[in-house]
Amino acid sequence: MLSARGITKRFGGLLAVSDASIEVAEGKIVAVIGPNGAGKTTLFAIMAGFLRPNAGTVTFRGARIDGMAPHRICRLGLTRTFQIVQPFAGLTVRENIACGAHLHHAKRADALARAAEIAAQVGMERMLDQPAQDLTVAGRKRLELARALATEPKLLLLDEVMAGLIPSEVAEIIPTIRRIRDSGVTILLIEHVMQAVMSLSEEAYVLNQGRIIAHGTPQQLVRDPQVIEAYLGHGAAERLHAGHPGAQAHA
Amino acid sequence: MRRLGPGEGVVGILLALAAISPFVLPSQAWIGFAVNAVLISVLSIAWNVTGGFCGQMSFGHAALYGTGAYAAAMLQLRLGLNPYLAGIVGIAAGAAMGGFIGALAFRYGLRGSYFALVTLAFAEVLRILASSFEITGAGSGLTLPFRPGLANLQFPDRYAAYVFVLILCILALAVSAAVKGSRLGSNMVAVRENEEAAGAIGIDAFRVKVVAMIISGAIAGAAGVAYLQIQLFIDAPIAYGSLISVEALLGPIIGGAGTLLGPVVGTVVLHIVGEVVKTGVGGAPGLNLVFYGIVLLLILRFLPNGLMGLAGNLRWPARTASAARSAEAR
Numbered sequence: 001m002l003s004a005r006g007i008t009k010r011f012g013g014l015l016a017v018s019d020a021s022i023e024v025a026e027g028k029i030v031a032v033i034g035p036n037g038a039g040k041t042t043l044f045a046i047m048a049g050f051l052r053p054n055a056g057t058v059t060f061r062g063a064r065i066d067g068m069a070p071h072r073i074c075r076l077g078l079t080r081t082f083q084i085v086q087p088f089a090g091l092t093v094r095e096n097i098a099c100g101a102h103l104h105h106a107k108r109a110d111a112l113a114r115a116a117e118i119a120a121q122v123g124m125e126r127m128l129d130q131p132a133q134d135l136t137v138a139g140r141k142r143l144e145l146a147r148a149l150a151t152e153p154k155l156l157l158l159d160e161v162m163a164g165l166i167p168s169e170v171a172e173i174i175p176t177i178r179r180i181r182d183s184g185v186t187i188l189l190i191e192h193v194m195q196a197v198m199s200l201s202e203e204a205y206v207l208n209q210g211r212i213i214a215h216g217t218p219q220q221l222v223r224d225p226q227v228i229e230a231y232l233g234h235g236a237a238e239r240l241h242a243g244h245p246g247a248q249a250h251a
Numbered sequence: 252m253r254r255l256g257p258g259e260g261v262v263g264i265l266l267a268l269a270a271i272s273p274f275v276l277p278s279q280a281w282i283g284f285a286v287n288a289v290l291i292s293v294l295s296i297a298w299n300v301t302g303g304f305c306g307q308m309s310f311g312h313a314a315l316y317g318t319g320a321y322a323a324a325m326l327q328l329r330l331g332l333n334p335y336l337a338g339i340v341g342i343a344a345g346a347a348m349g350g351f352i353g354a355l356a357f358r359y360g361l362r363g364s365y366f367a368l369v370t371l372a373f374a375e376v377l378r379i380l381a382s383s384f385e386i387t388g389a390g391s392g393l394t395l396p397f398r399p400g401l402a403n404l405q406f407p408d409r410y411a412a413y414v415f416v417l418i419l420c421i422l423a424l425a426v427s428a429a430v431k432g433s434r435l436g437s438n439m440v441a442v443r444e445n446e447e448a449a450g451a452i453g454i455d456a457f458r459v460k461v462v463a464m465i466i467s468g469a470i471a472g473a474a475g476v477a478y479l480q481i482q483l484f485i486d487a488p489i490a491y492g493s494l495i496s497v498e499a500l501l502g503p504i505i506g507g508a509g510t511l512l513g514p515v516v517g518t519v520v521l522h523i524v525g526e527v528v529k530t531g532v533g534g535a536p537g538l539n540l541v542f543y544g545i546v547l548l549l550i551l552r553f554l555p556n557g558l559m560g561l562a563g564n565l566r567w568p569a570r571t572a573s574a575a576r577s578a579e580a581r
Binding site: 050079082087088098103107108111150 | 438444445448449450455456
């Protein structure tokens, strides 16, 4: 469904993404993980049209989309959310979601009705008339998800929708995301919350210093010494093995 | 969709009372004042489409207003066109100027104060051009011959003119309401709130902003045409002067940018303040502008959402109380 090949992005002298390739098959939940500053968000921004890669191509459902404007990519069925949530602060939850629903619903009444449906899908039906600026962090994350979902994407790019949430909120949003996938939306997500990655995704890519260093099931990846070192530092894999084999039982 | 609250109802009734007051209390001074206030309200409604709904604050709406007025005047004087046709072309000219300025400014990604400065520059350039060339009447302006009658879109007295601007104002409000309640209006608000996020949900911000400028240009052009048909005279400082640009934005900001009735409320309140000051303090020309400035500062400090924000607040106590009651009932 989505295929990014050899993506490279430089910011001045900084190589943010280097020759990264990712494949997302239809109907899957795929994760991109990696330490802070690994280039995950940059990679997302390129795939959603917010940045132009220095090299490489992005193909979505058979069409080249690299360098295309974000709104055109969205109309093809690929919508992203933002890690730093960007609600339309002056509007209510319903109006926020309706802004997304208008992409496929010309009539105001239809868009508003669709917004209420989407809100129910992400568990916001009680907050419909609240101003977006009054929402909690968890509420804003859900709103970000709902607004993107309202555009009826085929592929949803979720940029850390769980960052900043407390564990009980994470536990609530995981089934929501799974339901979205079950409704026919393919999902590519960036995530720091490993609990979420482990339980949600069937497949994950590990990005470190702009490069894809590993690819596999999350269960394989947590045992991959290269991945452990990327997160915990040089030599961590051996120390972990020696000391706490039980640390992975969690997986 | 949200129903109108009591605050908006009160504002609507007050506006309707104000609208019929010239007929109830006839006086030449009052009717002259009313014609002017309603005409500037139309211009404010135009500004509100770009500045209020879409968040693109223009400081040069005179460019659109003046273009409408000049186009209508020149077509009647130079080509002998029927005033109605000339008026329609004037409106189209205002829309075209809006689209042109918008396309140019937004193509280069100008936002905020940069956009405001570019619109101001356009209005100033047009003012200088209009006062330099013979075809626009240069320094002496353009005067339409006085031929009162409906056929010439000219008015025998101020009451007829008032009815005309009132109808125009209601039409402008209808257009504004239609925009606000449509997909386009939703897209404009999304662009105003966050352009990047709007792009992410499939909104072509450039196109939305240019369309906003075109609609705004048409309404502002209509206001310019109306001024011409009532006063039968325009010159560069009147049509393209910065006073017009300032008046276009003061009403919506004081009344509540982005609301439907805000521009009219703001303009009417502002003009009443100006009139009271003029009669109370007396003569010095331009003194009303000083008071406009004071009102603007007070509003920005104490009512950032304008007078309609104040009217909107009327709703909250009643609403939360009834919501609490219905929650208890459940």
